[in-house]
Amino acid sequence: MTRKNADARGPRVAVIGAGSWGTTFGKILADGGAQVTMWARRPEQALEIAEGKRNTKYLPGINLPRTMTATHELSTAIDGADQVYLSVPSQSLRENLKGLRPLLENTSMPIVSLMKGVERASGLRMSQVIEQELACDPERIAVASGPNLALEIAREQPTAAVIASLSQETAETVARAARNSYFRTFVNTDVIGTEFGGVLKNLIAVAIGIVDGVGYGENTKASIITRGLVEMTDFAVANGAQPETLQGLAGLGDLIATCQSPLSRNNTAGRLLGQGYSYQDVVKQMNQTAEGLASVAPILQLARESDVHMPIVEQVKMVLDGKMNPRDIAPHLTTDDDTPQEERTNHGQADGGGALRRAFQRAFHQFRNGGRSAAGD
Ligand SMILES: NC(=O)C1=CN([C@@H]2O[C@H](COP(=O)(O)OP(=O)(O)OC[C@H]3O[C@@H](n4cnc5c(N)ncnc54)[C@H](O)[C@@H]3O)[C@@H](O)[C@H]2O)C=CC1
Numbered sequence: 001m002t003r004k005n006a007d008a009r010g011p012r013v014a015v016i017g018a019g020s021w022g023t024t025f026g027k028i029l030a031d032g033g034a035q036v037t038m039w040a041r042r043p044e045q046a047l048e049i050a051e052g053k054r055n056t057k058y059l060p061g062i063n064l065p066r067t068m069t070a071t072h073e074l075s076t077a078i079d080g081a082d083q084v085y086l087s088v089p090s091q092s093l094r095e096n097l098k099g100l101r102p103l104l105e106n107t108s109m110p111i112v113s114l115m116k117g118v119e120r121a122s123g124l125r126m127s128q129v130i131e132q133e134l135a136c137d138p139e140r141i142a143v144a145s146g147p148n149l150a151l152e153i154a155r156e157q158p159t160a161a162v163i164a165s166l167s168q169e170t171a172e173t174v175a176r177a178a179r180n181s182y183f184r185t186f187v188n189t190d191v192i193g194t195e196f197g198g199v200l201k202n203l204i205a206v207a208i209g210i211v212d213g214v215g216y217g218e219n220t221k222a223s224i225i226t227r228g229l230v231e232m233t234d235f236a237v238a239n240g241a242q243p244e245t246l247q248g249l250a251g252l253g254d255l256i257a258t259c260q261s262p263l264s265r266n267n268t269a270g271r272l273l274g275q276g277y278s279y280q281d282v283v284k285q286m287n288q289t290a291e292g293l294a295s296v297a298p299i300l301q302l303a304r305e306s307d308v309h310m311p312i313v314e315q316v317k318m319v320l321d322g323k324m325n326p327r328d329i330a331p332h333l334t335t336d337d338d339t340p341q342e343e344r345t346n347h348g349q350a351d352g353g354g355a356l357r358r359a360f361q362r363a364f365h366q367f368r369n370g371g372r373s374a375a376g377d
């Protein structure tokens with residue numbers, strides 16, 4: 001299978017994972033001028049992309065750029081690449097990185113996560129799993145996130161995304177490759193906020209799906225989306241994110257897209273739950289990745305550890321566990337204190353100023369320790 005094409009003049013990139021998002025991102029890169037080699041798990045899928053310029057299972061009706069090629073051999077995909085993009089289901093990333101490690105260890109190319117999940121067993125974000133498994137400089141790692149429903153982008157409907165890396169230079173290098181006339185990329189250095197935005201909006205989209213499945217209307221959805229953004233921001237800020245990131249494309253932007261669209265797999269999974277299907281039935285019916293289902297438990301664990309209240313995500317978990325009737329879903333828990341409260345939208349403080357209080361405590365301990373960081377900081 002040849003991997004070079006004389007028409008493409010940009011960087012050589014490998015995209016690992018040929019599902020709906022990996023393939024769409026490959027198209028974004030190829031349409032921006034990159035020389036793209038997709039890696040697909042199944043040889044027949046690699047052949048369909050390389051020869052037929054189609055991926056009918058994941059992107060029906062879409063013609064892929066003729067400069068794009070594919071292989072099912074990891075070494076062929078990585079050979080000669082300047083950048084690598086990862087787009088496999090989050091729960092399988094670690095095992096996939098074990099195969100990639102020997103191919104990447106003597107390289108310095110940017111490694112870009114396109115994924116929007118956390119690892120169920122560890123609660124780690126995908127960039128953390130990459131850093132751990134590849135034992136690489138975190139400044140090489142970038143993440144991409146935003147309102148990016150694959151099929152819309154594959155149809156070349158315009159949208160935007162954020163590329164985040166601890167290194168501004170890495171973010172800019174990736175953003176220069178991952179852009180074209182229908183895909184605009186912005187950069188930032190808030191990896192935590194950008195990644196958590198993508199993970200957390202999936203959970204709120206499951207809640208909105210449940211509301212749809214039950215048959216409730218726009219008021220319920222609007223209040224869950226609005227309070228959901230507060231939950232997302234409180235959680236992300238308590239875990240090290242910048243609050244503004246959650247108000248941008250990777251937070252609010254993606255929340256709107258995913259909650260509104262029937263193309264969203266998280267939204268679809270929620271709708272089935274709302275219609276009364278059990279978690280097991282929903283998993284059986286989904287033939288694509290709905291990351292939110294696996295992220296609920298580790299996110300709630302992290303929320304408890306960081307003292308953040310997430311009533312909407314807790315309700316999603318209760319519905320998944322069969323412990324709550326979907327009809328009872330609301331922007332609040334019925335067990336919550338119902339004395340009138342301020343509606344605080346000053347994000348990152350809706351836990352009663354918890355995030356701010358913790359920041360003051362850290363500063364106080366540091367001051368007491370003569371400028372040294374407090375233990376556990
Ligand atoms: N589809 C979308 O609109 C978007 C998806 N994402 C994220 O992209 C990531 C990938 O999702 P999609 O491509 O949408 O999923 P998908 O379900 O469309 O495709 C998953 C791909 O991974 C492969 N796969 C399954 N198990 C695997 C394993 N153990 N090892 C290697 N490959 C395996 C499948 O064969 C398939 O090619 C997810 O984290 C998702 O949240 C992010 C933005 C948009």
Ligand SMILES: O=C(CO)COP(=O)(O)O
Binds near residue numbers: 147150263265
């Ligand atoms: O992340 C997405 C849109 O930005 C895709 O959402 P789903 O994984 O729910 O389809």
